[in-house]
Amino acid sequence: MDQSPSLNGLSCPTPLIDHPAVLMAHGGGGRMTQRLLEQVFFPAFRNPLLDQRHDGAVFEAGGARFAFTTDSYVVRPLFFPGGDIGTLAVNGTVNDLAMCGARPLFLSAGFVLEEGLPIDTLRRVVQSMSTATAAAGVRLVTGDTKVVDRGKGDGVYVNTAGIGVVEHAARVGPASVQPGDVILLSGDLGRHGIAIMAAREGLELETTIESDCAALAEPALALFAAGLDVHCLRDLTRGGLASALIEIAEATKLEMEIQESTIPVPEQVQGVCELLGFDPLYVASEGRFIAILPAAQAERALAVLHAHSVTTDARKIGEVREGSPLVMLRSRIGSTRIVDMLSGEQLPRIC
Amino acid sequence: MDQSPSLNGLSCPTPLIDHPAVLMAHGGGGRMTQRLLEQVFFPAFRNPLLDQRHDGAVFEAGGARFAFTTDSYVVRPLFFPGGDIGTLAVNGTVNDLAMCGARPLFLSAGFVLEEGLPIDTLRRVVQSMSTATAAAGVRLVTGDTKVVDRGKGDGVYVNTAGIGVVEHAARVGPASVQPGDVILLSGDLGRHGIAIMAAREGLELETTIESDCAALAEPALALFAAGLDVHCLRDLTRGGLASALIEIAEATKLEMEIQESTIPVPEQVQGVCELLGFDPLYVASEGRFIAILPAAQAERALAVLHAHSVTTDARKIGEVREGSPLVMLRSRIGSTRIVDMLSGEQLPRIC
Numbered sequence: 001m002d003q004s005p006s007l008n009g010l011s012c013p014t015p016l017i018d019h020p021a022v023l024m025a026h027g028g029g030g031r032m033t034q035r036l037l038e039q040v041f042f043p044a045f046r047n048p049l050l051d052q053r054h055d056g057a058v059f060e061a062g063g064a065r066f067a068f069t070t071d072s073y074v075v076r077p078l079f080f081p082g083g084d085i086g087t088l089a090v091n092g093t094v095n096d097l098a099m100c101g102a103r104p105l106f107l108s109a110g111f112v113l114e115e116g117l118p119i120d121t122l123r124r125v126v127q128s129m130s131t132a133t134a135a136a137g138v139r140l141v142t143g144d145t146k147v148v149d150r151g152k153g154d155g156v157y158v159n160t161a162g163i164g165v166v167e168h169a170a171r172v173g174p175a176s177v178q179p180g181d182v183i184l185l186s187g188d189l190g191r192h193g194i195a196i197m198a199a200r201e202g203l204e205l206e207t208t209i210e211s212d213c214a215a216l217a218e219p220a221l222a223l224f225a226a227g228l229d230v231h232c233l234r235d236l237t238r239g240g241l242a243s244a245l246i247e248i249a250e251a252t253k254l255e256m257e258i259q260e261s262t263i264p265v266p267e268q269v270q271g272v273c274e275l276l277g278f279d280p281l282y283v284a285s286e287g288r289f290i291a292i293l294p295a296a297q298a299e300r301a302l303a304v305l306h307a308h309s310v311t312t313d314a315r316k317i318g319e320v321r322e323g324s325p326l327v328m329l330r331s332r333i334g335s336t337r338i339v340d341m342l343s344g345e346q347l348p349r350i351c
Numbered sequence: 352m353d354q355s356p357s358l359n360g361l362s363c364p365t366p367l368i369d370h371p372a373v374l375m376a377h378g379g380g381g382r383m384t385q386r387l388l389e390q391v392f393f394p395a396f397r398n399p400l401l402d403q404r405h406d407g408a409v410f411e412a413g414g415a416r417f418a419f420t421t422d423s424y425v426v427r428p429l430f431f432p433g434g435d436i437g438t439l440a441v442n443g444t445v446n447d448l449a450m451c452g453a454r455p456l457f458l459s460a461g462f463v464l465e466e467g468l469p470i471d472t473l474r475r476v477v478q479s480m481s482t483a484t485a486a487a488g489v490r491l492v493t494g495d496t497k498v499v500d501r502g503k504g505d506g507v508y509v510n511t512a513g514i515g516v517v518e519h520a521a522r523v524g525p526a527s528v529q530p531g532d533v534i535l536l537s538g539d540l541g542r543h544g545i546a547i548m549a550a551r552e553g554l555e556l557e558t559t560i561e562s563d564c565a566a567l568a569e570p571a572l573a574l575f576a577a578g579l580d581v582h583c584l585r586d587l588t589r590g591g592l593a594s595a596l597i598e599i600a601e602a603t604k605l606e607m608e609i610q611e612s613t614i615p616v617p618e619q620v621q622g623v624c625e626l627l628g629f630d631p632l633y634v635a636s637e638g639r640f641i642a643i644l645p646a647a648q649a650e651r652a653l654a655v656l657h658a659h660s661v662t663t664d665a666r667k668i669g670e671v672r673e674g675s676p677l678v679m680l681r682s683r684i685g686s687t688r689i690v691d692m693l694s695g696e697q698l699p700r701i702c
Contacts, residue, residue, distance in 0.1 A: 068514060
């Protein structure tokens with residue numbers, strides 16, 4: 001009697017996509033976020049720069065090329081091992097510029113403060129931003145502060161926008177990815193997401209897991225300085241490695257094959273994931289990225305990355321090839337499976 | 352027995368400034384906002400561009416000059432006569448660029464959405480932004496969407512940042528203001544603030560007051576195109592005309608004298624202000640600005656402004672002179688009074 005009806009929506013524990021109201025999953029960086037963008041935002045603002053659908057827009061003006069990007073930060077809790085909303089707000093936007101191949105120059109900051117937020121808490125966030133901007137070699141040059149009523153706003157939300165300058169001729173983005181390219185991963189996966197979760201849920205761990213939150217501009221730009229033909233860069237924030245690769249596969253119509261055995265996941269992150277049923281491939285990192293470039297340049301690129309402290313553990317994890325526009329994971333025992341995009345995020349509000 | 356103690360803090364109905372927590376008044380654009388910036392933000396990020404303390408930062412890169420600015424929008428209600436949070440978010444940032452003397456090029460948008468927000472409401476906001484970007488000749492090229500839990504966020508907060516190009520040699524800002532300059536006002540005062548208040552409080556008015564929210568780049572840039580030596584431009588948002596002039600007076604250490612009889616306030620705005628004890632000089636407009644330039648160019652500047660629909664009612668309202676760094680209002684009967692900066696805003700969350 002099984003009539004095999006459409007399984008659409010049945011196999012998935014997250015809500016239907018065409019929901020009449022905003023759901024937490026719309027902010028998770030997965031399929032629901034994509035649909036919201038495609039159904040609401042992209043049609044309204046269609047233009048060639050927005051249609052790049054990269055981490056930022058790259059434009060020419062005054063004879064130079066610039067990148068422009070923005071992110072809002074609503075992470076809970078505001079402070080967590082390895083960082084806080086301030087470090088995240090600086091590094092996240094610095095990294096989006098770096099992923100466009102740009103040298104970060106200037107940041108703006110927009111603060112939405114909740115009435116009753118202790119000034120000392122705000123000072124700590126601002127101090128973190130100051131330290132992070134100095135470390136990343138970027139200057140915060142303009143800003144805005146709004147206050148909302150007590151009970152709204154969760155203490156503080158921060159938006160940063162950033163401008164960077166592109167000092168090389170490469171077009172960095174999915175459009176440049178070629179069959180035969182290799183996929184390099186800059187380090188271990190998942191510490192940011194698990195650090196946030198442990199802090200939020202009061203998880204008792206043997207040793208504290210610290211967020212990997214860090215600025216990635218130096219190692220990313222070193223690849224260009226070394227004359228390498230970097231085709232695409234992508235940081236592994238909301239949705240993790242899996243979502244980043246799926247987006248590139250779908251944009252390029254190429255297959256990404258990655259080797260499970262080559263992907264480093266810290267033992268503790270692995271342990272928490274097994275305990276809670278999370279998949280580390282989808283857990284956010286805030287100081288990790290992938291670089292896609294010609295296979296012949298892999299060794300040179302890895303040598304460049306290994307010279308920077310935040311990417312000492314960089315390695316090759318896979319390659320790009322003709323095929324279906326999806327991500328294949330080859331397991332330790334040689335079997336392969338398709339890596340699907342999640343509807344939402346395993347853990348909301350991690351950035 | 353009157354010992355005439357310090358009246359500091361007694362004459363003012365708003366809270367003390369060095370409060371240990373964030374108050375609504377910190378977001379009002381008045382003295383409390385200034386103190387928050389001076390005590391928390393400026394010391395942490397000190398750099399020459401931020402220290403311009405203008406509506407945006409102007410920088411040189413690649414042989415050209417650019418302006419960069421940001422604002423977050425938390426207006427309540429989201430929709431009001433004459434506009435909504437979307438039109439405000441586009442025009443507000445377009446206008447901050449124009450006030451830097453820049454031609455607006457690109458906007459970013461960061462949305463913080465509340466779980467449960469009807470998608471149709473979001474669509475309306477996005478559509479308004481689309482219409483406003485087209486009208487202002489600016490492109491929205493990059494964005495971000497976050498979702499926060501139900502009960503937080505008031506439906507939607509929007510941040511926009513903007514980049515514009517400065518296509519003339521003028522240095523626009525308080526530092527260029529000279530004694531002998533005149534102060535031009537681009538139109539009537541206070542419709543935005545009163546429209547918001549009427550919508551929020553369900554005020555029954557004979558005719559609906561519509562917000563003056565509008566893009567100001569065209570008339571502002573026409574002044575430069577006409578070869579006029581524009582010294583300073585400032586839009587009259589949070590804190591209104593009074594706060595804008597006081598900020599310029601304090602930055603320049605010059606006295607601003609304005610004539611009450613020359614300042615147009617719509618009869619209905621005047622009526623609501625009298626009823627509720629508001630002073631129209633402090634009520635926000637979102638489509639009005641002041642231009643400060645040499646007295647000898649006043650007539651030509653007014654002729655330029657009168658050719659643009661949003662500034663047909665522009666007029667001279669005062670002049671800049673040596674004296675104390677404050678704003679003097681000369682009344683209809685010839686008496687003068689000092690215009691003080693408010694601690695907060697008469698009406699919170701108007702933008």
